[in-house]
Amino acid sequence: MWDASQPKATAPMIVEDWDRLTFRVNREAYRSEGIFAREREAIWSRHWLYLGHETEIANPNDFVVRTLAGRPLIFCRDSTGEVRAFLNSCPHRGTVLCRETQGSSKLFQCFYHAWTFRNTGDVAAIPDEQAYQAGEDFRAAMRLRAVPQLASHEGFVFVSFNPDVRPLLDHLGEAADYLTMIEEQHVGGMQTLPGVQLYSVRGNWKLAVENAMDGYHFSPTHNTFVGYLRESGYAVTDDDQYAYNLGNGHSLLVLTGHGGRISMIWEPRFGADERVRTQAHRAEMAERLGERRAHYVADESHILYVFPNLLLFDIEGLSIRQLEPVAAEQTDVRAWQLVPRDEEPAARALRMKTVVSFVGPGGLATPDDIEAYEAVQRGIDATAGDARSGLDYSDMSRGMLDEVKGVQGRSIDEGAMRGFWRRWVDAVGIPDGLHSSGERPASFLEGREMR
Amino acid sequence: MTLANSYGTTTVGARAVSRPEVEDFLYAEADILDAWRYDDWLALFEEGARYEIPTTDYRRWSPHESGSFVNDDWDLLRARVKRLKSRKAHAENPPSRTHRLVSNVRVFEESTDALRVTASFVVHRARDGQFDTYVGRYEHLLAVTDDGLRFRLRRSILGHEALPAGARLSFIL
Numbered sequence: 001m002w003d004a005s006q007p008k009a010t011a012p013m014i015v016e017d018w019d020r021l022t023f024r025v026n027r028e029a030y031r032s033e034g035i036f037a038r039e040r041e042a043i044w045s046r047h048w049l050y051l052g053h054e055t056e057i058a059n060p061n062d063f064v065v066r067t068l069a070g071r072p073l074i075f076c077r078d079s080t081g082e083v084r085a086f087l088n089s090c091p092h093r094g095t096v097l098c099r100e101t102q103g104s105s106k107l108f109q110c111f112y113h114a115w116t117f118r119n120t121g122d123v124a125a126i127p128d129e130q131a132y133q134a135g136e137d138f139r140a141a142m143r144l145r146a147v148p149q150l151a152s153h154e155g156f157v158f159v160s161f162n163p164d165v166r167p168l169l170d171h172l173g174e175a176a177d178y179l180t181m182i183e184e185q186h187v188g189g190m191q192t193l194p195g196v197q198l199y200s201v202r203g204n205w206k207l208a209v210e211n212a213m214d215g216y217h218f219s220p221t222h223n224t225f226v227g228y229l230r231e232s233g234y235a236v237t238d239d240d241q242y243a244y245n246l247g248n249g250h251s252l253l254v255l256t257g258h259g260g261r262i263s264m265i266w267e268p269r270f271g272a273d274e275r276v277r278t279q280a281h282r283a284e285m286a287e288r289l290g291e292r293r294a295h296y297v298a299d300e301s302h303i304l305y306v307f308p309n310l311l312l313f314d315i316e317g318l319s320i321r322q323l324e325p326v327a328a329e330q331t332d333v334r335a336w337q338l339v340p341r342d343e344e345p346a347a348r349a350l351r352m353k354t355v356v357s358f359v360g361p362g363g364l365a366t367p368d369d370i371e372a373y374e375a376v377q378r379g380i381d382a383t384a385g386d387a388r389s390g391l392d393y394s395d396m397s398r399g400m401l402d403e404v405k406g407v408q409g410r411s412i413d414e415g416a417m418r419g420f421w422r423r424w425v426d427a428v429g430i431p432d433g434l435h436s437s438g439e440r441p442a443s444f445l446e447g448r449e450m451r
Numbered sequence: 452m453t454l455a456n457s458y459g460t461t462t463v464g465a466r467a468v469s470r471p472e473v474e475d476f477l478y479a480e481a482d483i484l485d486a487w488r489y490d491d492w493l494a495l496f497e498e499g500a501r502y503e504i505p506t507t508d509y510r511r512w513s514p515h516e517s518g519s520f521v522n523d524d525w526d527l528l529r530a531r532v533k534r535l536k537s538r539k540a541h542a543e544n545p546p547s548r549t550h551r552l553v554s555n556v557r558v559f560e561e562s563t564d565a566l567r568v569t570a571s572f573v574v575h576r577a578r579d580g581q582f583d584t585y586v587g588r589y590e591h592l593l594a595v596t597d598d599g600l601r602f603r604l605r606r607s608i609l610g611h612e613a614l615p616a617g618a619r620l621s622f623i624l
């Protein structure tokens with residue numbers, strides 16, 4: 001719970017000044033274990049969280065285990081084909097039930113006392129069960145504990161530990177259509193592949209969100225990647241690209257000028273065969289989706305953020321990135337490659353090479369992003385507890401004048417980050433978390449006109 | 452795979468390669484990498500060679516059909532070296548200090564001009580007040596040339612379940 005006696009925490013988390021057009025975030029938000037605990041309760045225990053993709057458990061009885069918001073879970077498809085999520089903990093004494101990372105099984109048996117459960121959650125066997133006087137009631141009470149809410153949209157499976165959470169589509173809002181656009185990219189839809197990047201960064205999870213919604217860093221941080229593209233015949237640009245707040249904390253960055261995408265936007269480094277494939281695929285999309293829809297699906301590169309733990313990098317190829325906060329100063333990251341189900345081997349091979357040339361802890365770009373989160377996390381120690389007013393704050397003011405004018409913010413401004421932080425401060429519910437002075441706009445631009 | 456035809460020696464085409472020759476090649480590479488001599492490192496590869504690091508859930512699948520940490524063809528490998536030599540490779544500027552141990556070297560005949568080499572590695576990396584350890588196994592293909600051995604495929608397979616906090620792969624593993 002929030003400890004109001006902590007003096008540092010009484011300073012506002014966000015300070016907006018509409019006269020000077022400045023927006024500042026209290027650095028305690030990145031380092032305080034008290035705030036981390038509050039986030040666990042107010043965000044991670046109450047909102048929808050991305051769990052995984054249906055294609056990770058393609059067949060009946062498939063399962064994977066995954067820790068989400070600190071809770072060990074089993075994500076599985078039961079014998080009837082229904083997607084389920086259970087707490088990976090034996091109802092008897094709490095032992096981790098499934099100690100494999102993935103596999104296929106109709107039953108989960110706890111090794112400790114050999115209690116056995118079907119993948120529907122029903123108790124299959126309790127050794128020497130007649131010793132329990134309650135009989136069927138006892139058995140019913142010992143079903144596997146399901147995560148209270150589970151829902152799926154376009155193959156993306158979300159869960160919530162809050163039984164009273166609002167419907168998933170209400171939460172996703174405008175982000176839902178961008179997930180649909182991903183599923184529409186290819187006839188036959190999309191699937192995840194094996195080869196999951198599991199890594200961890202020494203930084204707060206919100207630094208990873210900021211970095212993904214920050215087009216401003218691309219040229220300086222990814223200087224060497226920009227140089228690699230230039231040498232291959234592609235000129236990076238930030239012109240005419242925007243950052244959209246999609247509501248509910250979700251946001252979208254359009255980064256078409258940062259590089260091509262396999263089967264969507266051709267670049268010289270992809271080679272002549274891929275050019276032919278891309279042209280044919282673009283024509284097929286226009287036919288299937290209509291030209292206007294095909295334009296948004298194909299001709300733009302996106303980074304989509306779905307509050308709080310899902311990032312979709314529709315750049316280079318398509319990567320799903322899931323954030324799992326471990327502590328205020330550490331975040332586990334998981335990344336899957338999402339690919340067309342039907343893809344010829346040469347195109348698949350090019351895609352796999354291209355995606356990880358940029359994305360992931362061994363790529364030519366993501367390591368510099370990780371360096372940025374970690375360098376921020378270390379650097380902000382410098383101002384911790386500094387009594388001088390306003391020093392222990394990070395600045396995210398870029399492009400605020402557009403917010404006053406009601407003009408769509410550019411990808412190289414910080415409007416998507418401000419949208420995230422405003423949603424965050426509302427969600428964590430810290431009293432007086434937002435301090436606003438001057439004349440605040442009555443509303444902020446939200447969503448995007450695509451019709 | 453064939454057994455060595457005399458103890459500690461593997462014959463490839465007309466050439467007999469001893470295990471110490473392979474070990475010296477791996478030790479020399481470790482020294483080159485620990486000294487950040489990236490041009491010298493690239494010279495250990497034959498043209499068209501590959502550099503791969505599978506993800507920690509690796510189950511022998513092809514990098515062309517799965518996610519990877521590193522999936523470099525010859526173009527990307529050269530781009531990686533160029534990047535590492537730049538002051539703008541921020542994740543490695545200043546460069547990580549590394550210290551590499553290579554052991555358990557085994558040598559097998561792969562083809563008429565190449566060896567398959569397996570070995571264990573421990574790479575210690577110091578940076579930013581942290582000290583990380585990477586443990587795993589090399590499974591390389593080495594071309595046997597008149598000038599000595601050259602990497603045809605350089606593959607580092609991590610022994611970890613996941614990369615621990617801060618342990619990114621911004622340097623050569």
